[in-house]
Amino acid sequence: MAEEEFAIRMNNVTKEFKVLNRHEGLKGSIKDLFSRDYKTITAVDNISINIRPGEIVGYLGPNGAGKSTTIKMMTGVLEPTRGEILVNQTIPYKDRSRNAENIGVVFGQRSQLWWSLPLIESFKLLKDIYMIDTADYNRMLELYRELADIETLLHKxxxxxxLGQRTLSDILAAFLHNPKIVFLDEPTIGLDVSMKAKIRELIKGLNKEKNTTVILTTHDMGDVDALCQRIVIIDHGCMIYDNDIEHLKHYFGSYRTLRLNLADTGWKEIIVDECQTDVMSVISEYQRMGSIKDISVEDISTEEVIKKIYDASNRKSVKKRA
Structure with a gap:
């Protein structure tokens, strides 16, 4: 695929920070004022990613893995220490204004909406800020009416x-100027099941209608299963996986989730690797220990696969396989 056909292209990108080695106590604090004793922290370590237009990519990793630093480089907030990065054929940190015109962002609970104004007034202000053509603006509002019940929100x-209504509104605001790429950070955190489903359907609908590239950071594996065709996993700044979910599960195909309803303790969940232990032997062992009232056996879930990848003992083998 030609370079210009990628929405995002990162080539051997590294981001390092210099951090002062601080000393304890009052004397230490005074000493730190004049200290040149720094250490280098590598937040992102030699990452290369090519993302095509229209992809929904889950960018996953534990807290402190380097996700936010990567997103900040993509949005132009940070400049990489080494490596090359192109977003919509723009070097984001060199031309932040042009980059901002073609991206949308929803980060945590940091709303871009005006707190005291009705939603429609925030939309009108964003229309002027992004210089959206009136016909395009009206078409987006009609699309929003098709995809979500916004009439009750527009004048509120x-x-x-x-919280769910604000999150929904922030996502609508991020897509309003029809950006080529939208970054979503934990879009369903703290929401109930019904609102999560509504927001997931909205994101899928906007992606389908507008072919918008979506970069999703989340700890909710329900978001990943519902939205992402591809996942990228990083840990300690290093990429450890880049492929689709089914490919990931393939390498853990021998794992099963065994759920036992025991008479004395209730439901118990066990992850069994059938390459090491037969499921029936596990069931037999628990049967000898006490009465089993009910049993279910399922393939390993995406959440459990991700947990295993985060496990340091599995990281090396997963990276090698993937």
């Missing part, structure tokens, strides 16, 4: 909205 002040 943001401060009167529930």
């Amino acid at each position: 002040p943001v401060r009167q909205m529930s």
Whole structure:
């Protein structure tokens, strides 16, 4: 695929930070004022990613893995220490204004909506900020009406909205100027099951209608299963996986989730590697220990696969396989 056909292209990108080695106590604090004793922390370590237009990519990793640093480089907030990065054929940190015109961002609970204004007024302000053509603006509102029930929200002040309504509104605002790429950071955190499903359907609908590239960071594996065609996993700044979910599960195909309803303790969940232990032998062992009231056996879930990848003992083999 030609370079210009990628929405995001990162080539051997590294980001390092210099951190002062601090000393304890009052004397240490005074000493730190004049200290040149720094250490180098590598937040992102030699990562290369090519993302095609229209992909929904889950960018996953434990806290402190380097996800936020990578996103900040993609959005132009940070400059990489080494390596090359192109977003929509723009070097984001060199031309932040041009980059901002073609991206949308929803980060945590940091709303881009005006707190005291009705949602429609925030949309009108964003229309002027991004210089959206009136016909395009009206078409987006019609699309929003098709994909989500926004009529009850349009004239409601943001401060009167529930968390789920604000999140939904922020996502709508991020897509309003029809950006080529949207970055979503934990878009369903803290929401109930119904609102999570609604937001997932909205994201899928907007991606399908507008072919918008979506970069999703989340710890909710329900978001990953529902939205992502591809996942990228990093840990300690290093990429340890880049492929689709089914490919990932293939390498853990011998694992099963065994759920036992025991008479004395209730439901118990066990992950069994059938290459090491037969499921029936595990069931037999628990049967000898006490009465089993019910049993279910399922393939390993995406969440359990991700947990195993985070496990340091599995990291090397997964990286090698993938």
